[in-house]
Amino acid sequence: MPEVRFVLGGPSHPARAARVKRLLLLVLVLLMALPAAPAEAQERGQVVVVGIAGLRWDDLGPATPTLNRLALTGAVGSLSVKARPAVSCASDGWLTLGAGTRADSFLSRPGRCRAGLAVGRDALARNADTPDGARLGALGEAVDIETVGPGAQLATGGRGRAGAPVLLVDAGVLDAVDRAAGLAIADAAVARVLAALPAGADLLVVGVSEGVGESRASLHVALATGPSFPRGALRSASTRRAPYVQLVDVAPTVLSTLGRPVPQVMIGQPWTVVGPAPSIAELVDLDVKAQGQRTATVPFFVALLGTVLLLVVALWRRPRGVELVALTGVAAVGASYLANLVPWWRAGIPLLGLLAIVVPVALSVAALARLRRAGPAGPAQLVCAFVAAVLLLDLLTGSHLQMSSVAGYSPLVAGRFAGIGNVAFGVLAAAVLLAASATRRGPLLAVVAVVAVAVDGAPPFGSDVGGVLSLLPSFVLLGLLRTGARVTALRLLLAIGASVGVVAVFALADFIRAPADRTHLGRFVAQIADGTAGEVLRRKAEATVGLLLHSPVTAMLPLVVALAVALVLRPPAALRAAFEAAPGWRHGLLALGLVSALGFALNDSGAAIPALVIVVALPATVAVIARARRDPAAPRTPVA
Structure with missing residues (x-):
């Protein structure tokens, strides 16, 4: 044209x-x-x-x-x-x-x-x-x-x-x-x-x-x-x-x-x-909130990670201080969702309004978690449980905290307006897998996995296809590692197959609802029925490959994840000492490697998933290392 x-x-x-x-x-x-006159026209x-x-x-x-x-x-x-x-x-x-x-x-x-x-x-x-x-x-x-x-x-x-x-x-x-x-x-x-x-x-x-x-x-x-x-x-x-x-x-x-x-x-x-x-004022406020998220998101995460890293370096010889700072960094991600209960975006500088809420809440959670006497990983696992609980409860109650949150989704980008987005899924996956690494009891792990996968994937809640396909196999890997069972390619493939089955059940349940009530899961079943699903999948695959090939930052993420997994498999001395004191933490990090890889490959704009996994896992791991350094003779994390 x-x-x-x-x-x-x-x-x-x-x-x-x-x-x-x-x-x-x-x-x-x-x-x-x-x-205007004919009856037929009036009817239509x-x-x-x-x-x-x-x-x-x-x-x-x-x-x-x-x-x-x-x-x-x-x-x-x-x-x-x-x-x-x-x-x-x-x-x-x-x-x-x-x-x-x-x-x-x-x-x-x-x-x-x-x-x-x-x-x-x-x-x-x-x-x-x-x-x-x-x-x-x-x-x-x-x-x-x-x-x-x-x-x-x-x-x-x-x-x-x-x-x-x-x-x-x-x-x-x-x-x-x-x-x-x-x-x-x-x-x-x-x-x-x-x-x-x-x-x-x-x-x-x-x-x-x-x-x-x-x-x-x-x-x-x-x-x-x-x-x-x-x-x-x-x-x-x-x-x-x-x-x-x-x-x-x-x-x-x-x-x-x-x-x-x-x-x-x-x-x-x-x-x-x-x-x-x-009211008109309420509608105006929705845009003010969206603009607040737009201006605050990048500075928030830069400030969060930058401050944590600087303080960790400055306080490295003081493990207690390092642990508190690192735990606060993890808790801040969960607190950023709770901040949406208060109109921080109306502050003259939205970022300052957000930090005024997030920092006290995160510090309080971190201070309480440090009181837990459960081995080097205990406080970090407790903070991760807090973050996971915030997101799971939000999903069960309508996902209100994610809308225009710095770690949620934006109506300006319009990728999602309900359910769980890729950013929040990265946070949830990291938090729930690391929290679940506290136990070696198979039945308890299974309960946590069922709850997390159901809330993440069910159409009324998270409505997340890629999340189910990523999270369920990762829980299976975590369960095999924590219970001492043998990890084989066949078992992981069976887990992926089971996740496909779970998605199919969710999609069919959504499809039988009225068309106006369906999510993208039910609409995809309708596309399969009318023969247009193949074209949809082709375009999504091309978009993912194009993002990988044309964005240098995105192209580096698989390498970053691979490097992180290599560090877990062949850890330096400080990390090795932490793993020896808290072997479950190592298992949780390996499960995060799998969820990051699958999430990146199976989701539109999947690059956000490994990025947010790192945002949660990095300071949490620093906290585990700090506690292991502070008390090298501490017992291993007890079996739940």
Whole structure:
């Protein structure tokens, strides 16, 4: 596809206002042309979608009376506009809306979103070849659409048909330089559309992308009103968490509202309305929280590991101090989830607000753990049990602590909105395996394994395919090592086969639920049934291989894991002494090597798993070494 560019407005406000007046006149004509009279049309309904690039919840105010009224009377949600690029500009957003799948305009990116709409060469074929397999214009192929404005035409691939059951309106793009003027124009457009809306029609208003001049991702406005959308919070099966919805859900929502089938090529799911509607202030706070996570995550982990390493070096001749610092580092990861019970992101500097909660909690947990007299590994295993318990309880109660947590998932990245993500799985796997290494009793190990695997993999809780495939074989390895049984390749292969069986049971149980309630497990079974699963697996495999080949950091992770395993198998003197005093710790670290390798290979963006395993295991192992150095004559960790 050759590059096509549409210019949205000009530099002068009178010119923009004149353009909008012409656009509104066209909208009124088209709305009057919608087929409102025939009974058949009334039964299937009509849908009008208004897209405003850059519209966020904090934009609503005195300049947006119409949008304010809709927010107080309709269904509302927090919209993730994630397309293929990290920051979705207007072209990416409109293409994604029309595809029902994350798309890419394949344009060079100067760092900020530019004015105008454009599509790079061969975008049609290049999008089809991405891991998401986007089919540009899929919505326009599934239903007749009348379009107004360049964004709407870009989404559908043409001008559409007059009198179609769907009207798609591009109401402009907000500019960071003069946001107020753009908001007034956009609100006026929505007011005219709402005034002329036929009886029985549904209206969706979405902030389709970031605005002109924006360089970071944000959460945006999702509004719906009409017979299909009573007052409440928006939700979709793609997020499984109200009030979050995605831009990829808009096309399936349009089709579902009209009673049309949703093509398999669309990864989005229709919007539904559940529970009470959040206030505008609450919706604004969701974006503030997401931005707090975005700015605090990297500094938090750099500060955590950097401080631990510096203090360990400084205090190396004082084992008690080293142990306390290292245990605090492990506990801090678990405390970072508990911190989400308090709005730390509202602090002037979110990182400081986060640390003000995490540090006291982590220090308290570490100090209490040091009181345990159970061999060199006892305190570290107790802290790991604390971290694992926090995550398991969070999964059992709805995964609320992971959302926008520094060790959880982000609605801006939109990899997950519910269940357990790769970052949290890396933390959970390391914590639960190291905690379980405290016992040599096979039945107790089996109970811990069953609980961890069930909570991690079951669709209502973790809904994690790769986690089950990684965690169950690792528990089997740990059990063989701790009970003194022989470790063979056949036994490990049987464990992997058993994990596949567990995933199959979870997937079938999910598949028999209503389509709107299914997770990706049940939807994958549906893809197997309709013959599209092979293409999905191919794209995922290509994405994993591409990540390995094109990211130097990712390519190094398998080497780092291999080096860590080699250190465990042939430990230096200090580590050897710790292993002699606490042999179970060595077994736990070997199990972590397996879970890291399997997790990296079997998950999308699996590089996060070994990285977070190291974040937990490294300071925990330092704590074990410190206690072994402090009291070399201490007895081995007792058998539970």
